[in-house]
Amino acid sequence: MNDSFLHNCLFFTANRLSRSITRIAEEQFASTGLSPMYGYLILLVNGIPGITQKELAEKLYVTPSTLTRFIDKLEAKQLVERKVQGKTVLVYPTVKGQGLEDTIRQASRNLHDSYAALLGEEESDQLSQDIKKTSERLEKK
Amino acid sequence: MNDSFLHNCLFFTANRLSRSITRIAEEQFASTGLSPMYGYLILLVNGIPGITQKELAEKLYVTPSTLTRFIDKLEAKQLVERKVQGKTVLVYPTVKGQGLEDTIRQASRNLHDSYAALLGEEESDQLSQDIKKTSERLEKK
C-alpha cells in the first residue's frame, strides 16, 4: 500500500519532526533539570525581568492558559516569581532562576551542536529560518 | 532584549510549526469528526486490512503505547476492529470505518489546499520533503 499521503502532508511531517527534535532537546536539557520549553522561558524572564505573562505567551507562541500553567510550575520550583499588578502579572527572576542561566545557555548550545552534527550547521540553520517563516505565514489570521 | 536564541532553535521553530499546522489540520478535519492523526490511521487500516499495531506505529512514527491508545479510541467508536493473533494484534476496518474513507480523503485534500494557499503549492511540498528528510536523519539511532 502507498502511504505517500502521509509523507506529503505537512501536518504529518511537521509533527514527526517536532517529536524527533523534542526527544533530542530533552536529552540535551536533562542537565538543567528542566524541559527545553521551561529553560527558554527562564532565559526570557532572566533577560526581561518584569515581563508580563501575555508577552511571554506571545514570544513563545503558546496560549495564555498554557503560560499560566508553565509559570505555576516554575514558581513552585522557585525559579521565577509573580507580582500581580492590576489585571496583569509581572514575572521576575529569582536568585535560583538566575543561577540556572549559564547551565541553560550551555544546554541550548549543546542542543544546537547536537542537531547540527546530524544535519549540518548551514542546513539546520536554514531549515529553522524556513520553518519560522512558514509558521508566520500560517499564523496570519 | 534579543530573543534570537528562540528563532534560531530548531526545537523551538519545529514545535511552533507543529502547533500552527495542527490548528489548521484540525479545522479541516472537523467534518470527519476525527482529529487528523486518527483520520490517517483509518486510511492506513482501510488500505491494509489486518495490519499489525507494530506496523501502524512504525508508519505513524508514534510509540507502541501511543498506538494502543489510538486503537482503543477508534475501536470504541467502532471505526476499526482488533483481532488478537498470538502476541500480535491485527487491525481491521469496519463498515463504519470504510464509510469514512471518502470524507477523510477529502479533508486531507482540503488541508493540503488550505496550507498551499498560504504557502504556495511548490514551496509547501518542498518543505514537507525537507522536513521528512530531516526527521529521518534525526531519528538515525
Next chain:
DNA sequence: GAATTAATTTTGTATGTACAAACAAAATAG
C-alpha cells in the same frame, strides 16, 4: 460617575503523546 465593554489571567476539563513497568506469547539455547 455608573454601566458596559475589553483585556488579562485563571480554572476546569480534555487530548495527544511518552516512558517505564507489566504482561503474554514466541523464539532460541542449553
Next chain:
DNA sequence: CTATTTTGTTTGTACATACAAAATTAATTC
C-alpha cells in the same frame, strides 16, 4: 523439552498543550 530471551502489546502515570468559561481589573461610554 525446559529455561531464558526477545518481541508485541497494554497499563499506570505523567506532561505539554488547548479551548471555553469564569474571574478580575481596567478602560470606555453615556
